[in-house]
Amino acid sequence: MQSCPYRKIRPLGEGSMGDVHLCVDVQQRRLVVVKWLRAELHEGSQAAVRFRREAELMAGANFPGVIKVEEWGLDEFGRTWMAMEFVDGLMPSAVIGPGDCWSVHRLLAGVGQGLDDLHGLGVVHRDLKPENVLLRSSVDGWEPVIIDLGIAKWLAQETATASGSVFGTPHYMSPEQCRDTKHVGPATDRYAVAVIIFELLAGRRPFEGRTIPELLRQHLESPVPELQIPKRVRSGAIRDTAAKATYPSPNLDAFMRKAMAKEPRLRFGSGREMATEFERAAKADGLWEVPDPSDMTPLFPALTHPMAEIIIDGESRQRFDVRHGPLVLGRHESCQVVLGSPRLSRLHACVYLHRGRVWAADLHSQNGTLFQGRALQPGVPMPFPPGGQTAVFTLYNRNIAVRLCTTTGP
Known part of the structure; x- marks a missing residue:
């Protein structure tokens, strides 16, 4: 079974048996929720065996009113994990x-x-x-x-x-x-x-x-x-x-x-x-x-600036609709915004939509991330400024501007 392919964005909860995190799936450009068992519950323990049995059972189910279990496995530290769909509500x-x-x-x-x-x-x-x-x-x-x-x-x-x-x-x-x-x-x-x-x-x-x-x-x-x-x-x-x-x-x-x-x-x-x-x-x-x-009003306000325009060295490079999924910035080829710098982590930072707002998060990078001049603490995302203002990421020594705009804007 493969190691967990998802990168943590922020914690969602912690219990006696494990912890739960909001994560990003870079390959499919989506958010997922991942639950890990504690490290002391090793692969052969009764807890890990039952965890996997329940995960396998639920992975074959698809019920409208129940969160969907998608896959499970072992990470590089021997911790059993289970990935579930993300519900924004x-x-x-x-x-x-x-x-x-x-x-x-x-x-x-x-x-x-x-x-x-x-x-x-x-x-x-x-x-x-x-x-x-x-x-x-x-x-x-x-x-x-x-x-x-x-x-x-x-x-x-x-x-x-x-x-x-x-x-x-x-x-x-x-x-x-x-x-x-x-x-x-x-x-x-x-x-x-x-x-x-x-x-x-x-x-x-x-x-x-x-x-x-x-x-x-x-x-x-x-x-x-x-x-x-x-x-x-x-x-x-x-x-x-x-x-x-x-x-x-x-x-x-x-x-x-x-x-x-x-x-x-x-x-x-x-x-x-x-x-x-x-x-x-x-x-x-x-x-x-x-x-x-x-x-019957919508649960969240409509996003007035859904397009994220990526500006590098003063030049507009790409546009992404944040309603279609998160954006990951880093040096790995799977990132939506690929930056050629050996000082950057493979998956460095993330831009994502949650409850009608756009957020910036550091993905536990090696050299850290600044957002609007402030250090992004891993696990503590920051919201983008309102009104479609341009926000600036500093990934080690690289400045990347992200401007939120409308679909028809310049």
Whole structure:
């Protein structure tokens, strides 16, 4: 298996079993997400073997609501890695306001279907939470995607059980997961989804213990509280009054009690069933409001200057549309901007688009990168100046200007 062919741009997360980075694929001019196991989990360890088994299983799957696993391998340090597609999106709470039942249903339908697909493969996520779901742009607005498959987290299951520690995120853990992290199934994931949609609807989580033991006890013993969905104005904001009135929601409350039942067998049997029953309950409570298509704004502002013009020694050399993928600057022939200098790293710096803005990043180069006269720290990208201004990279002793412009500009 080949070494990891992707170059790190910035870290996305770190856990007990490994770390995750946003990376660039120079050959195909795209962004990818790569997860590495920790160095101490060597190739022959049980953790690495299971990691590869899960990666192989997911690499053969292609589910619309689940991040796609593309390949895996070993790097030059013997670390097992797995590459996944990059999803440019926002967390649900940044898009869905309290009481927006139509949008909550859309999220539930997408995430529920994604979980049904995973469960059909025999895969249980075990650590579903809002941070593991992103909303990405689609033709009709947005669609939800489960972005963290929790594969590395699954490997900690035996260790967590043996040490008596908690495996999962306590606010979203099912009662059976609180009791025994080993014996969980699809109903565990659906419980976590129910907690997520409770939080989106009510603007608060159902259980808020001051300590982890108290929080786990609430999941195990406390009844599911009423939603108390705050009334909304047309913009979706909570009414700004001294007494924030709430909508009566008896049908949705009954839905939540079943979705978060203490016994797994008493919950809904699938994500599809959950979505169907949620829609029925929201309509019965009079809280189903389909938005006007004209009110559905894009997740990110349109890029007004999508073309990157490369200027070297005062001469315009090339133009690239940054919407079509990142640009890598360096001395290797695979770079989009090839610079013949032995002092430069083969893959030195990068220009890429994320959440409607253009960013500059150093790719852990040997001699460093200056951007607008400031040192770019590896793993800490800087945004391009707004308004299509020209920005200057200094790669060791080479100055490269990058001007963002419109497709029809000079």
